[in-house]
Amino acid sequence: MEFKESQAIYLQIADYICDQVLLHNWKAEERIPSVRELAVQLEVNPNTVMRTCELLQQQEIIYNKRGIGYFISPDATKKIKLFRKDAFISNELPRFFRNIYLLDIELDELKPHFEKYKKSNFR
Template identity: 50%
Template sequence: MDFNNNKAIYLQIVEHVCEHILLGTWKPEEKIPSVRDMAVSVEVNPNTVARTYELLQQKGIINNKRGVGFFLSTDAIQQVQSYRKAAFIDDELPQVFKNMYLLEVTTEDIRRMYEAFIKQNFNTK
């Protein structure tokens, strides 16, 4: 995994896990890699992954079954969407709006580009 220097590594691993969930690679109630296995997979210290899993537990995305391992919650997809939507709205959208204003990009421009992006990348109508 390639890490960005502008964001804490454990938060980047959270995003990695969330992406697996949203793409359907990992399914609700399914067991996820152990802390050690994930640490080896993404080439970080196990303490970093432990911090990642702690945050995911706080957000209700994963559960720890003692002695068995970590599992996605039954509503993991909804929890991820809620978590990522709030982060997007709070952290990224203000900068997007600022750039739209400064560059005179209209909401209509964005709508057209969004629709083209969805059609090209997700093969929808």
């Protein structure tokens, strides 16, 4: 995983974990890799992964079974989507709308591009 300097590493790891859930690689009630396993896999300090897990626990996306590890919450997908939709609508959509307005792009022009993107990236 390549980390961006513009965002804290523990937040990028949280995004990675959430992506795994949304892509159905990690399912509800499944155990996720241990803190140490993730730290080795992502080449980061275990304390950074632990900070990520604490954040995701607070958001009720994962939960801890003492002595066993972290598991994906039953409604994690729903919570991730709600959180990300709100963030997208607040942070990214205004810039997107501004650009399509300035470039005089009609929304129906975007649909074929979106369909092509979905096919090439998610299948």
